[in-house]
Structure formats: C-alpha cells, structure tokens
Amino acid sequence: MDIHEYQAKELLNRHGIKTLKSILCFKPDEVYNAYKTLSSSVAAVKAQVHAGGRGKGGGVKIVKSADEAKSIAEKMIGMTLVTAQTGKEGKLVKKVLVEEGAAIIKEFYLSLTVDRKNAAIAFVLSAEGGMEIEEVSKNRPEKILTVSINPLYGLKSYHILEMSLFLGIDRNLFGGFSKLINLLYGAFVAEDMSMLEINPLILTGSEEFIPLDAKVILDDNADFRHPNFKDLIDEDEEEPLEVKAKSVGLNYIKLDGNVGCMVNGAGLAMATMDTIKEFGAAPANFLDVGGTADAKRVETAFNILLSDKNVKGIFINIFGGIVKCDMVAEGVVSAAKNIGLKLPVVVRLEGTNADEAAKIIENSGMNFVSAESLADGAKKISKIVNG
C-alpha cells in the first residue's frame, strides 16, 4: 500500500531518522501560518498525492515569504496534478506539506527494495540525486550501485563502506552516513516496507545527511502486526469502487474497458482480461471472487461490476475445482434475478457438472449465453459489446 510523503517521514522519524521541519496543511491560511513557524526564509510547498514526479508536474514549489507560500497554496490545493505516474486524469491535491529549506551541498539517490531474484533487501544508490532513477538506469547504468543484503548475515559496515566510496562521500562524513544507512535498514524491516525511496538524500551545509523526500510502500501482507497501517490509508487516493469492493472482501481493480469480468483466481482473472482484449473488446476490471463463488458472493460481485457505468456486458469465467459448476450456475442465476440484472452475460463454467451448469444458464430465462471455453466466452462477449 502507498502512503504519503508526510506519513513516510513520520515513520522514519519514529526510527530516529531526522527530516527537515514540516507541517501538513489543508488550507492556504494554514500554509501562511506554517511558514511563519519555520526558521528558514526559503521553504517548499509540496502537494501530498500518491505519485512520483511531482516536481515536474508543478506539485513542488519553492517560496520565500508567507504571502508567496499562501498564494502558491491557493493554486496548488484543489488543482489536478498530472505527473508521469498519475496517468492523464491526474490526482486532485487536497493537502500540502510546508517544509523548511536547507543549504544543499550535494544530492544523492537512495532506495531500498525487495530484490526478488536474490531474495534479499537491496540498496540502490546513485550520486545523481534528484534525477529520475529509471532514466539513469537506462542511459548510464554505471552511475548506479546495487548492494543486496543477505538476510542471514544482515547489514555490515563493509556494505556501507562500499556505498560511501561509490558515492564519493568524504571519510570524515562516514560516521553520519553509516548511522543513517543502519537506521534506514532497521526501519525498512521493522515497518515491513516493500519500498523506501529517498530522492534526493541531501548533504546539508551542517554536514548532515537528510532525506528531502521519502516515498514508502508498505507490505499489505504484514498489516496484521501493524495496527497503524489502517490509519495510514487515505481513501481519497484510492479508486472509490476499489475501496467499496475491498470493504466487502473482493479483490477488484478498475480498468477503462466495458466488459465486466468475474473470475475465480488471480491468474485466471488476468488471463481472462487478456483474452477479452485479444478478441477486440476491453476489460472493465480485474475481479477475483475467490474459491467460494456462492449466490451471495456473486450478488456482491454483480453489484460492484454494475456500479461501473462503462460496463456494457459481463463475462463470468469460473473454473470449478472443489465447488461444483451446477451449484455455481444456480448461484449466478439467483443472484442475477435478485438484483434484476438486465445486461447481457456470458457464462463459462468448467469442472465438475459443467454440462448441467450450461443447461441451467441457457434455460435461466435471463439475458445469459453459455460458453464452452475461455476463448469462446471472450469471443462471444466481445461480439455482444461491440454490437
């Protein structure tokens, strides 16, 4: 799960990592007052949205007075910020962070990620701070250092030495750098992060290493041991339908097509989306209804699919493993009748009693068509929605 910069910095502070003084504001007046509490005359006003590349999109501005801070905030709060990561529809800015300035001697790029290949936590570093790391990695890979930490041995001083030599950090600054790296690694593990990106990490005039920005992704699987995770969720940043689906226990992701998909299993759900596309239509969503596709669950799923007004037809693709297909078919028909479903539905059920299930679908008296394979179903629903 993604969290905001201000939340990421709070997490880091809790682990003893210093950041510049900053204040979260929702209104221009608050920004005016916040500026006055800062000890520097130069400050930054930063849009708090779940997306990178804010600077280029106009979501980070430098200000030099309280009035300027307020007038920038008036423009920024309520604007739709479009960055390389938001997509063309952008993100509505509802809050900003007002942050103190600092004299910057040098900027670095630093991130921690899960190295899937080596099953380790990896540090990625570059002396090209503030740049887009994807760009550096593509055009000048020699400017990037990756250090994977074997979880069995843990982070050791020679790892940090390698990092500091690569970044060209002065020997007399090694102590401070080493302390920061240790704290970051500790925070990453303790908070169950899947990514921590600091771009840039700055070396200040007072010879301190300070994260100027912080982007954190938390591991959803670890929420059971972090009661604070649920407080970090900002529903304004999520797609409303996804929030609704999550609250009823469905795994749903909204897309921009017009074929609603209801599938059991994540892999099959993705493959269903792909096959719909292959036959000329576009999927409206990813939806994994899970193993127990009973009438109640199917009804809940129908309601989510129908809340998306783009949906012109529905494709149900269930591989009945442990559950029997005729039971699923009866559930689908009764759920559809219950909510008075009018949209055309193509149903493909495979597994035990698939033939009986197809009969139940065809004789339901609803606007239902039965399909015998995934490709057949994708072809049929694509033909229906394309007219």
Add this chain to the structure above:
Amino acid sequence: MSILVNKNTNVLVQGITGKEGSFHAQKCIEYGTKVVAGVTPFKGKTLFNDSVPVYNTIKEAKKEHKIDATMVFVPAGFAAAGVIEAIEAEIPLIVCITEGIPVVDMLNVKSALNCSKSFMIGPNCPGIITADECKIGIMPGFIHKKGRVGVLSRSGTLTYEAVNQLTKAGYGETTCVGIGGDPIIGSPFISFLKMFEQDPETDAVVMIGEIGGTAEEEASEYVKNHMKKPVIGFIAGKTAPAGKRMGHAGAIISGGKGTASDKLKTMEKNGIHIADNPSVIAETVKKALKI
C-alpha cells in the same frame, strides 16, 4: 516416474485441524495421498478423522513416523515459523499453501532454506500433484490424469485450466507444481525445469507465468542453455496496469519492470513455444511435440 512426490511419499499436515487444513487433508487422503500424521499446537494425542494421529510439534511426529513431505496450512502470521520448524526437523519437502506471509518473513525463511536439507514449494500456491499417485495441495484431483507433460505455474485456477486441456487432449500429466504467487518463493521455475528434464516420463513442460519479477526470463535462459525437451509458455497480465498488485502479491509491474511483453519477448527469443491465450495451451503442446 514423476518429480518430487509419488505413491510412496509419507505426508505430514501442519495445521491439520484448521478449517482449510482439515478440509484439504481429507481431500488428499481421498485422492490416495499417504497422510501419516498431522500437527496442531495443543491438539497432540488426538486423531484426525478417527485415523490420522495429531501431534503438538513436528519433533513429536518425527519420533513416530518417517516423514518425506509436509503440507503447511498454518495461518499467515505463524506460517514462516511453521516452515522453519519443518526446516529444522529436516523434512525433505515443504509445500506451503498459506497466502499472505509478509515478505520480510519469507526473506528469513529463504536464507534458512539455503543452508538446509529441505526443498520448498510455495507459499501462496495450490501445491504439487503427481497424477493418480499423490496430491499435496488444494487442486481438484479429478482433472489430472497420468501422462507425459509436466506443468509449472505461479497461479492456481489458471493451472487447472491448462491441466484440464492436457487431460482432455489425451496428453495427461506427470507432475504439476504451483510454485507460488508471492515475490519471494521457496523454489523458482528453474529448480523444477531441471527435474523435469531428467524425468524419463516427462516429454514436455508447460510453464505458466505472470507479470512481476524476472523469474520467467531466468527460466527461459535455462531452457535455452540446458534443456532438450520442449517448453510451452504462457504469461498472464498483458492488460494489467503498472503499479497495481493483481491479486497475487508478486503480480505487480514496478518501475516499468516485469511486464508481460518483456517476458514474452525474452521467452520467445530463448525458444519457448508461446501460447497466445490459455485456451490454446494443449494445442501449443501438440505443435511443440509435433504429434
């Protein structure tokens, strides 16, 4: 022949009295799997379904039984500890079905595995089955039929889709493995490809991948350099948006990496026979085997 499990495999079930564990342990027994013992804390000295002895710990179970494999149904918060218990007890094969284990926990499990005598499948997987002999997992047994194709997959129902086609087309399967949908898993595709290449009864391997990570790319390099048997590949998630976790924790395109098109390009270049959609997997096997 087959890989990893057969009719003589003695299986332990960790979490045998839980809702999922008891349901699927029973299904495995019905399939013919030799379930010799179960483990659930504080349920020692009882019997599961009046026949399978239950122990508090693996240590207790090992005193009474020879155990070749364990099927782990322990809830996510305790699953990593359950796997490490199995590693310490030197159980040769660990099949972890549990979904939702934190990545940090799996990193520790993985480093413990690296210096152990155990081999691990999963987590977040349907398990492993050798057709008509031994099922250690949650897959529907009846769709499998003894035959000549090995199946590997990061997914569940999508694997059943492939198996169903292979059975209906008359090829049947040797062993089918769900390797797991998490970013960090016990064993990658390559470990199993190696075994299938050496298994005299396997003539071809179906490998079902999905977006996220680079496991398919690495596997295809291996296929190119070390395998004579044809490998048929499919990747799910061509239409998946970047940055979104598509059900499985490991199915995510991050920083522009792990896209379906990148994977397919590398796989094709390395000589994998690509199935364009899941409905043509058996057909692609047919072309690859040229019969």
